Amino acid sequence: ETGVTQSPTHLIKTRGQQVTLRCSSQSGHNTVSWYQQALGQGPQFIFQYYREEENGRGNFPPRFSGLQFPNYSSELNVNALELDDSALYLCASSSGTGTVLTEAFFGQGTRLTVV
Amino acid sequence: GQSLEQPSEVTAVEGAIVQINCTYQTSGFYGLSWYQQHDGGAPTFLSYNGLDGLEETGRFSSFLSRSDSYGYLLLQELQMKDSASYFCAVRITGGFKTIFGAGTRLFVKA
Numbered sequence: 232e233t234g235v236t237q238s239p240t241h242l243i244k245t246r247g248q249q250v251t252l253r254c255s256s257q258s259g260h261n262t263v264s265w266y267q268q269a270l271g272q273g274p275q276f277i278f279q280y281y282r283e284e285e286n287g288r289g290n291f292p293p294r295f296s297g298l299q300f301p302n303y304s305s306e307l308n309v310n311a312l313e314l315d316d317s318a319l320y321l322c323a324s325s326s327g328t329g330t331v332l333t334e335a336f337f338g339q340g341t342r343l344t345v346v
Numbered sequence: 347g348q349s350l351e352q353p354s355e356v357t358a359v360e361g362a363i364v365q366i367n368c369t370y371q372t373s374g375f376y377g378l379s380w381y382q383q384h385d386g387g388a389p390t391f392l393s394y395n396g397l398d399g400l401e402e403t404g405r406f407s408s409f410l411s412r413s414d415s416y417g418y419l420l421l422q423e424l425q426m427k428d429s430a431s432y433f434c435a436v437r438i439t440g441g442f443k444t445i446f447g448a449g450t451r452l453f454v455k456a
Contacts (some may be wrong), residue, residue, distance in 0.1 A: 247371055255442060264444065266446075271449075272448055272449070273350075273433050273435075273446035273447050273448045273449045274389065274433070274446045275446070276443050276445065276446070278442050278444075279444075287444075288443070321388065321389070334391045334394065335379075335391060337381075337389045337390070337393070339387070339388050339389040340361075341389060342452050
């Protein structure tokens with residue numbers, strides 16, 4: 232077990248709704264990254280937060296947003312949900328500034344289904 | 347664009363050695379990592395190469411050649427529990443992005 236916890240584990244939402252996913256990072260880690268993983272695919276990088284600031288973003292539209300809190304936990308918010316947003320959402324925590332690829336610890340993920 | 351190529355599937359027998367290759371085309375490069383993911387589980391970190399050469403961690407080794415934009419993961423003394431998906435991932439410069447490959451599904455047979 233990595234010490235990274237995500238909630239909820241499963242979620243069903245209707246198209247057009249908004250969702251908030253939560254992640255508690257491993258103790259001592261100041262960097263949190265979020266990924267979207269479709270079935271049978273590799274994780275796709277959404278964004279990264281370092282010390283409460285977003286410092287890296289993948290090719291996701293602005294309706295994907297996030298926050299990192301002073302205790303380094305994090306939220307992923309998705310507005311105006313679309314059917315294609317159905318996926319496993321993974322949170323990973325690591326330490327450092329982000330330039331050095333330190334070992335990243337992943338949570339078990341949140342399985343989001345949009346109907 | 348950014349891309350990582352790795353084989354989609356590899357099959358090997360218990361006790362054998364298997365190599366999973368990864369070639370990458372990215373704008374900038376900090377290092378190459380490898381992750382293992384069992385069905386229904388989270389990716390777990392296996393190894394990291396920031397410089398050329400071989401890194402060994404128990405039964406797993408990883409190699410990087412920056413000049414060839416190529417790396418591989420070597421799994422020795424395969425066990426049934428090694429059946430999983432394996433992902434290579436590159437941290438690129440310019441925005442602290444991490445790009446994952448599509449994954450290689452490893453099947454270990456008795």
